[in-house]
Amino acid sequence: METTDNDKRKCPNHLSTGECTKQLLPVKDALDILSGKWKLQIILSLTFGKKRFKQIQREITGLTPKMLSKELKELEINELASRKVYDTSPVTVEYELTTYGKTLKPLIMELHKWGTKHRKRIIARGGRD
Amino acid sequence: METTDNDKRKCPNHLSTGECTKQLLPVKDALDILSGKWKLQIILSLTFGKKRFKQIQREITGLTPKMLSKELKELEINELASRKVYDTSPVTVEYELTTYGKTLKPLIMELHKWGTKHRKRIIARGGRD
DNA sequence: TATACTGCTTTCCTAGAGTATACCGATATC
DNA sequence: GATATCGGTATACTCTAGGAAAGCAGTATA
Numbered sequence: 001m002e003t004t005d006n007d008k009r010k011c012p013n014h015l016s017t018g019e020c021t022k023q024l025l026p027v028k029d030a031l032d033i034l035s036g037k038w039k040l041q042i043i044l045s046l047t048f049g050k051k052r053f054k055q056i057q058r059e060i061t062g063l064t065p066k067m068l069s070k071e072l073k074e075l076e077i078n079e080l081a082s083r084k085v086y087d088t089s090p091v092t093v094e095y096e097l098t099t100y101g102k103t104l105k106p107l108i109m110e111l112h113k114w115g116t117k118h119r120k121r122i123i124a125r126g127g128r129d
Numbered sequence: 130m131e132t133t134d135n136d137k138r139k140c141p142n143h144l145s146t147g148e149c150t151k152q153l154l155p156v157k158d159a160l161d162i163l164s165g166k167w168k169l170q171i172i173l174s175l176t177f178g179k180k181r182f183k184q185i186q187r188e189i190t191g192l193t194p195k196m197l198s199k200e201l202k203e204l205e206i207n208e209l210a211s212r213k214v215y216d217t218s219p220v221t222v223e224y225e226l227t228t229y230g231k232t233l234k235p236l237i238m239e240l241h242k243w244g245t246k247h248r249k250r251i252i253a254r255g256g257r258d
Numbered sequence: 259t260a261t262a263c264t265g266c267t268t269t270c271c272t273a274g275a276g277t278a279t280a281c282c283g284a285t286a287t288c
Numbered sequence: 289g290a291t292a293t294c295g296g297t298a299t300a301c302t303c304t305a306g307g308a309a310a311g312c313a314g315t316a317t318a
Binding site: 026028037045112 | 158165190232
């Protein structure tokens with residue numbers, strides 16, 4: 001399936017089609033976990049420290065409890081965030097990035113950096129589209 | 130709407146709710162453009178050099194012409210990629226990252242780096258879930 | 259008694275993301 | 289004439305991300 005005639009013909013920079021496809025695999029894996037409208041925003045919110053459910057919801061505009069709950073579950077399953085329940089009065093739940101979740105920081109920071117420049121750009125042109 | 134009682138109460142690390150929300154804005158903007166299953170994969174593919182339609186499709190497994198066409202249009206609209214048509218025999222079309230599109234490289238590289246580590250992790254546990 | 263807060267869950271719904279398949283005109287190859 | 293390649297478009301369909309709204313148990317406040 002690799003190094004066929006098809007394979008070597010077009011990709012510049014010494015990369016065959018098959019090699020390019022290989023380069024894409026990790027990106028695909030990352031995207032599987034991180035894609036969607038909310039996940040990276042939630043993770044960014046948690047990089048500032050542990051947070052409660054309502055607090056996260058308050059910070060992220062437009063985020064409904066249903067989505068937040070769903071996304072937090074997925075983050076837990078993928079071991080990016082942890083959930084701690086405290087047996088207090090109306091129950092307190094805290095979410096926090098795991099050690100593994102914290103490895104996403106450089107990525108998030110790049111996203112934030114790029115987003116900041118991009119935001120300036122679209123504002124300079126008077127809004128988007 | 131900001132600096133109310135609500136505002137200062139819970140966010141640790143000296144960030145009020147409103148400040149956290151502000152930090153999230155650029156990330157939201159970036160996500161608006163980059164989210165989805167294919168866009169970042171296409172951009173990564175183009176960081177290796179200019180490519181033709183079919184070549185991109187060949188590299189990215191599972192990508193249908195309809196989606197590719199749609200995503201490329203959106204990348205064009207957002208000035209991340211450019212499209213050049215050559216008046217050859219059955220017509221040649223080449224896609225390339227714009228200068229602006231190239232500013233995404235560090236982000237893509239972080240994604241690739243994280244994805245690589247993540248991939249090892251999930252493979253080590255024998256698949257995901 | 260009524261209202262409001264917390265941390266959710268549940269139900270219902272829709273827009274649009276994504277898939278599958280076929281087709282187009284041109285040109286070239288067999 | 290049959291087939292293939294290139295850069296798509298058309299049609300039709302599935303599926304799920306995401307939104308709106310209500311509810312629930314427990315506490316508190318009035």
